[in-house]
Amino acid sequence: MELIYKGKTKDVYKLDGSNVLLKFKDDVTGEDGVFDPGANTVGLTIEGAGQSGLRMTKYFFEKMADKDIPTHYVDANIDEVTMTVRSAKVFGKGLEVICRYRAVGSFLRRYGAYCEEGQPLDAFVEVTLKDDDRLDPPINKDGLAQLGLLTTDEYVTLEALTKEISGVVKAELAAKGLDLYDIKLEFGRDSETGNILLIDEISGGNMRVYKDGTYIAPMDLEKLVLA
Known part of the structure; x- marks a missing residue:
């Protein structure tokens, strides 16, 4: 190979x-x-x-x-x-799409003057550029369109898919007594059809999950989910 x-x-x-x-x-x-x-x-x-x-x-x-x-x-x-x-094919050099249900992580670091840790959020979606040198900077819909990374219609599709996928994960976890705080997803265009689809992975390594207010580590989460 x-x-x-x-x-x-x-x-x-x-x-x-x-x-x-x-x-x-x-x-x-x-x-x-x-x-x-x-x-x-x-x-x-x-x-x-x-x-x-x-x-x-x-x-x-x-x-x-x-x-x-x-x-x-x-x-x-x-x-x-x-x-x-x-x-x-990824968008540009790659995008990460985060769906947030609680104010934690980088959201809290950026907006901590206006929210408390763990404050509920209504499936807040944000996009960041995959750029290690620039610490994965956030970018909005207009920025994505003006830089030629996503059309406005593609952004609407991306946001809707993110909320739908995150909702499925959140419901699956909730059924096991677990609370999804946030999740990071990646998308691309199918190389043959050009349609937008979820890529990469959905695992404990790209989400924060808590049980009764206590954070669950990725490998422990897998055991709880697949038990």
């Missing part, structure tokens, strides 16, 4: 045809040895994190398929810690 890209938490390989292979790694984002889904760097390595993330990703992508929500997911091999996906 041809290596296309080495990422922070996954490596990407080219397969025959239009599909690609994602190899999940045990590296997780964070700083100073502490996990943080919003961090731009690999903060630590946790044995089994890749397989844990893949199991949860498989679970949620199959939930999306049941609801006819478009994703790049084809299938997964848990033992080999790999996922086969449809090829997709």
Whole structure:
């Protein structure tokens, strides 16, 4: 297989045809040895994190398929810690779309003068550019359009998909007594059809989840969700 890209938490390989292979790694984002889904760097390595993330990703992508929500997911091999996906083109150098239900993380750091930690938010959606050197700066709908990254109509689709997907995840977690505070998603255009679809993963590594006010670490979350 041809290596296309080495990422922070996954490596990407080219397969025959239009599909690609994602190899999940045990590296997780964070700083100073502490996990943080919003961090731009690999903060630590946790044995089994890749397989844990893949199991949860498989679970949620199959939930999306049941609801006819478009994703790049084809299938997964848990033992080999790999996922086969449809090829997709990211917007520019990549966007991250965050749906927030509570004021925590970078939202609290930016707007803390106007909100309290943990304050409820109504599925607040924001987009950031994937740019480590500039600390993933936020960008709004007009900025995306003027820079040619997304049309206004595509932004509307992106926002609607983000709320729908996040709502599915939130409901699944709530059924298990868990509270989703925020979640980070990625999207791209299907390389063949051009349609917008969910890409990357849905795992404990890209969300903050609490139970009775206590934060649940990613691998512990996977055990609770898939129990």
